[in-house]
Amino acid sequence: MTSAETTADLSTSTALAVELQGITKRFPGVVANKDIVLSVRRGTIHAIVGENGAGKSTLMKILYGVQAPDEGTISINGEPVVLKSPTEAIKAGIGMVFQHFMLADNLTVLENVALGAEKLYGIGDAARARIRQISRDYGLRVEPDDLVADLGVGDRQRIEILKVLYRGAKILILDEPTAVLVPQEVNELFDHLRELKSEGLTVIFISHKLDEVLSVADEITVIRRGTTVAAVDPKQVTARQLAELMVGSELPSPQTEESTVTDRLMLELQGVELGTTGQAKVLDGIDLKIHAGEILGIAGVEGNGQAELVELIMGMRRPSAGKVLLEGDDITAAGVRDIREAGVGYIPEDRHRHGLLLEAPLWENMILGHQTQAPNIKGPLIDAKAAKADTQRVVDEFDVRTPSILVTAGSLSGGNQQKLIIGREMSHAPRVLVAAHPTRGVDVGAQAAIWDLIKDARRNGMAVLLISADLEELVGLSDTIRVILRGRLSGEFDPDVVTREQLGAAMTGADSAEGTHNEA
């Protein structure tokens, strides 16, 4: 348990700066955090890793006082505390550096830092001196009179760090701090973090980039599906092992059935690009083909272009180059409604934002996305009677657990919302189904049911694009797996022979050479 790298003496390095016990946070229909256990020793860099949606951000909001936990205790430096607001968290010595900087461009560094903390050192020379002193103490190289608008991303991040130090933080939370940085800046940031650590401060570092976590953290806690699953020593794990912990392996495994792949090409993307000139492309040179009866799985760490790929196929974005073909028809320039009418079903990644009207009754949600299709309409009118009958059928057939089709969609649990969406999309007999993270945030029972539904779709000759972060799901369901990394697709992996280590390596780019050599 001792860390060789800490320069602080042993007594302080073993004392706990932050201790969470049994933290549980429920949102209607979803448990965001469940029995979280976290021990962060003072004077260390502690990384928290997990997939997006695993519950990291909820946990951080709890620690920063933005949300109150339903159960569990928080202790700071051994003292139990109740954090009702960020102000109280700041008082307890916790500072948060957000992923998206909160700086006013047209103000100077001094003004930005002093803003909201005028009581501490005023807004004049005392504040300026304090900023210079902090900058010197931690080697942050921040000049108080610079205009923020003139500064680069790395500088701005250092200002954000200085901002929380200025407010007296002894425990710093950094949310995905490397997401916005180029590699050289990342190394620089890590030097600063080590500097902070050597001054006795505690850093909590949230990330899903495993190689970075391994290089800078003293300890790592892994979160999966809302709960802490392991606390590991970075010196004793590899990136692959960490990736396995992140995506999990003890879940019920979906079983692949006999291949139903046909040679009828349903969906094809040809050289699709998305991006503006001068910046890194979000999607680059995407070529993919899905045949009737085939499930193509796309693996990848979140934020590598999956969401954009889905929105592009659905017509919500236009590619800057390339073509999208639906059974030979060019749908590159078609609108969302045309694409849906042409037979593309859509299970969105974020069902609350893109899949449902949470305050509308279930039967109106059945119409959503199919406003122009039977049985929902009679000419320009909504056929409420037929839509309600159809909703009742879906509720029965797809086992949506609800007391009535008149209740609002928001009152259902996540799994039942998802079953309603899948039932809705299947009801219109799509040729292609685009399923983004179909089992995210749903309970184990519903998960198995959803897998069965997707397998049924495949057996019925649908072409399915399955995007998931759950390797088990991808390996179990897909006929072909490809990995997306920084907007580019890897070669094809055969799910029957690929190992999760190979996929994990391709996903994190830790071993990209191996990934491409394993093309099936």
Place this chain on the structure above:
Amino acid sequence: MKLDLRRIGLAVAAPVLAIGVALILATLILLVAGDPVVAVWQVLFKAPLPRQVVAIVNEATVLYLSAVAVAIGFKMNLFNIGVDGQYRVASFAAAVFAGANFLPGWLNIAVAIVISMITGALWALIAGALKVGRGVSEVISTIMLNYIATYLVAFFLKMAAVKVEGSNATSTAVLAEDSRVPGISVNWLLATNNKIYGLIFLAIAVGFIYWFVLNKTRFGFDLRATGQSETAAVASGINVKKMVLASMVISGAAAGLVGMPLLFGQDYAYGDTVQAGLGFAGISVALLGRNHPAGMAIAALLWGYLSQISNGLQISAGVSDKLVLIIQGIIVLSVVIAYEVVRRAGLRLEQRRVASELAAQASTKTEEVAV
């Protein structure tokens, strides 16, 4: 059935709560100002005289049309603050056309009303196009357009004005006798010879069309879906930009109707004495009536009642009739807060109810439930 009762209960709870809070706060204001509290409430709660009843209904007719115009935007999360400017530009255009007497009688009225709607729609389209094309907030642009409308109408009114002997009022040509909509006499019911606007039927028809289009048509579904969640609307294939333009145009067309009962039933011309501020009152009525066709009718009547009854305040209680503006202001503020509180409570209530009903189902089936 049980669910419906609960819904109605929740729907009524908010406005009742808001009005209650407004009465209490108004009482406090009276106390602080040292005004006679009892006398004021006696005036405000006195049953209106027969002629006042007619005036209330007439005022409510106009307010209702304005509220519907605002509510069309509200349903899509668009804040059309510009109903005020839209109805003035539109009324002026209609008055100029109808006053010129190109067409005979009823035809003249019908065409003038259509012209009014088109003018209102075009005026609102400016704000819609700015929002869609340039991302200008409709709140800002409609407020600015209200000012432009004021001066534009004043400018054109001066050009179009007809000089009347012995009067310095500026106004368009007075409508011919056969181009007026006769009022409805209610002397069989109330002891007054004052008449209710004949165009009250227009307001009722607009209310019905509003309800029908919103709840029964695909267009209405798209509009409500966009208002509830723009992201979900986009994913469902709704062209949000088109919807913004369409709803602004329809809202503006409805705004064009606001001035019609006044033009054809009371003033018979558009002059510088024409009633202003109806668009803003419409916002209050739409908020209080919760954008519901019947709710807005009740709210419009309440608004009409308060403003008519306030005329007696100065004489009977020695208190400025502006007190009613304070009460109206507090009602709107508290109603917005109360609706949000009740809405959240309703959602929580339903979530809990669904969970408990499912749990009950599960235990009777003695099955394992994975929820």
